[in-house]
Amino acid sequence: xxxxxxxxxxxxxxxxxxxxxxxxxxxxxxxxxxxxxxxxxxxxxxxxxxxxxxxxxxxxxxxxxxxxxxxxxxxxxxxxxxxxxxxxxxxxxxxxxxxxxxxxxxxxxxxxxxxxxxxxxxxxxxxxxxxxxxxxxxxxxxxxxxxxxxxxxxxxxxxxxxxxxxxxxxxxxxxxxxxxxxxxxxxxxxxxxxxxxxxxxxxxxxxxxxxxxxxxxxxxxxxxxxxxxxxxxxxxxxxxxxxxxxxxxxxxxxxxxxxxxxxxxxxxxxxxxxxxxxxxxxxxxx
Amino acid sequence: xxxxxxxxxxxxxxxxxxxxxxxxxxxxxxxxxxxxxxxxxxxxxxxxxxxxxxxxxxxxxxxxxxxxxxxxxxxxxxxxxxxxxxxxxxxxxxxxxxxxxxxxxxxxxxxxxxxxxxxxxxxxxxxxxxxxxxxxxxxxxxxxxxxxxxxxxxxxxxxxxxxxxxxxxxxxxxxxxxxxxxxxxxxxxxxxxxxxxxxxxxxxxxxxxxxxxxxxxxxxxxxxxxxxxxxxxxxxxxxxxxxxxxxxxxxxxxxxxxxxxxxxxxxxxxxxxxxxxxxxxxxxxx
Numbered sequence: 001x002x003x004x005x006x007x008x009x010x011x012x013x014x015x016x017x018x019x020x021x022x023x024x025x026x027x028x029x030x031x032x033x034x035x036x037x038x039x040x041x042x043x044x045x046x047x048x049x050x051x052x053x054x055x056x057x058x059x060x061x062x063x064x065x066x067x068x069x070x071x072x073x074x075x076x077x078x079x080x081x082x083x084x085x086x087x088x089x090x091x092x093x094x095x096x097x098x099x100x101x102x103x104x105x106x107x108x109x110x111x112x113x114x115x116x117x118x119x120x121x122x123x124x125x126x127x128x129x130x131x132x133x134x135x136x137x138x139x140x141x142x143x144x145x146x147x148x149x150x151x152x153x154x155x156x157x158x159x160x161x162x163x164x165x166x167x168x169x170x171x172x173x174x175x176x177x178x179x180x181x182x183x184x185x186x187x188x189x190x191x192x193x194x195x196x197x198x199x200x201x202x203x204x205x206x207x208x209x210x211x212x213x214x215x216x217x218x219x220x221x222x223x224x225x226x227x228x229x230x231x232x233x234x235x236x237x238x239x240x241x242x243x244x245x246x247x248x249x250x251x252x253x254x255x256x257x258x259x260x261x262x263x264x265x266x267x268x269x270x271x272x273x274x275x276x277x278x279x280x281x282x283x284x285x286x
Numbered sequence: 287x288x289x290x291x292x293x294x295x296x297x298x299x300x301x302x303x304x305x306x307x308x309x310x311x312x313x314x315x316x317x318x319x320x321x322x323x324x325x326x327x328x329x330x331x332x333x334x335x336x337x338x339x340x341x342x343x344x345x346x347x348x349x350x351x352x353x354x355x356x357x358x359x360x361x362x363x364x365x366x367x368x369x370x371x372x373x374x375x376x377x378x379x380x381x382x383x384x385x386x387x388x389x390x391x392x393x394x395x396x397x398x399x400x401x402x403x404x405x406x407x408x409x410x411x412x413x414x415x416x417x418x419x420x421x422x423x424x425x426x427x428x429x430x431x432x433x434x435x436x437x438x439x440x441x442x443x444x445x446x447x448x449x450x451x452x453x454x455x456x457x458x459x460x461x462x463x464x465x466x467x468x469x470x471x472x473x474x475x476x477x478x479x480x481x482x483x484x485x486x487x488x489x490x491x492x493x494x495x496x497x498x499x500x501x502x503x504x505x506x507x508x509x510x511x512x513x514x515x516x517x518x519x520x521x522x523x524x525x526x527x528x529x530x531x532x533x534x535x536x537x538x539x540x541x542x543x544x545x546x547x548x549x550x551x552x553x554x555x556x557x558x559x560x561x562x563x564x565x566x567x568x569x570x571x572x
Binding site: 125145147174181183184185187188189191192193194195196197198199200201202203204205206209210211212213214216217218219220221222223224225226227228229231232235236239242243245246247248249250252253254256257259260261263265268269271272273274275276277278279280281282283284 | 411431433460467469470471473474475477478479480481482483484485486487488489490491492495496497498499500502503504505506507508509510511512513514515517518521522525528529531532533534535536538539540542543545546547549551554555557558559560561562563564565566567568569570
């Protein structure tokens, strides 16, 4: 499916929003890109890097007449943004977001938007430790995977347009129910991030530990370098799945303590063989 | 201090032992390198790659007349190897090991060897996912850090020789008490490894999770790819420090569950800011 928009409105022009604007313009997927932000300074930067053609501090007004709206705010602000813009989004407007948690946002939209629902949630797995429109790049979504919501009440044309949008900027789309998405991403991203933060704190508590931190420690804790506010929002919007997964992890770690205390060599052998095989299975190409 | 040995005996000619043999020969640090193994096949490989000059299946006999003995067996076999070779090690023989846990081994040597003790434990932080003499390389220890035991009953000449040995093959030495070593390495290496194994298992349990495993997951779980028997031995020989650290980690993860369940935004902000700062402190140059 080829895709083209007359007016694309991007709410939140940070790394993800700014990069989407650049990609839309570079690939001529939209005639005009509007950027919405809370601070004029960010909007000025987004214009300066060429990510948007026009800017606004008023999200609702910027959605009037748009045929594509992409909410790129922090995850915790998506539902309130959707409430604000819903009256302004016309009957042919395709609306999506980029938040890395989906169930809370998609459930909210299903409850509050007219049916068939023209908001279809997305989660592009793209980004880096960098942030802000000044780091935007038109190929940020190339070779990424984007999860796109599936569900009974979604407008099918909107869903196809959202998928076509992400594919047009270089991403591979994967259909997923929001609750399944959140449970899996809790285990592959959110919990590893929380564990990395806790392990860095655990090591630092011991004082002069620098000489002991080799490549393994660097790799294992690299993701602890992310922005605190993003991870706070992820925890707040995906709390149920994260706590369920953390409880499983705590249970498994307690079992390892028992294996060690019991000197259970074959149990420990099995644990590390299982870990090795599990990782190979998970990181193999789908 | 410059260092030179007439006869260096390396017990266990895997990746670490084989690489040490290559480095000793290439840098002309030993006139003759003897390799000891349990299987003729490994010994033949060690000869083929040029890591050793002569080989033996008898560790005790191979220590007779040696002025350097380096025990490169798996960690769980070091104490029994020391018991076996101790009568054969002459009064001028420098004896060390390469195991990545130190307290159990060094405590054992202190109890069983004559004083001043001519066994001084080492732990070079070198290696890779590869193993076996066929992967040995003469520069394995270049730019590594090697921990060298400090303690009251150690023979000071032996200690200086052990430090000089590691420095001569390109490593930077750091003096440390065995119990401190084990506690720190539990937190920077052993626990991250156990957590990586458990997180890989946690993710794999969910089935079709491949699309969800991005770079963060790959980095965070890379160390789960190690050899099960090595990590089993580490758990068995450093159990006390690992269990103590794991209990701290479990406690901290439980607190994160509480923060999420309580919707404590500022507590979560603080957690991720602390994690970020802790990692920066730990991975900065000492």
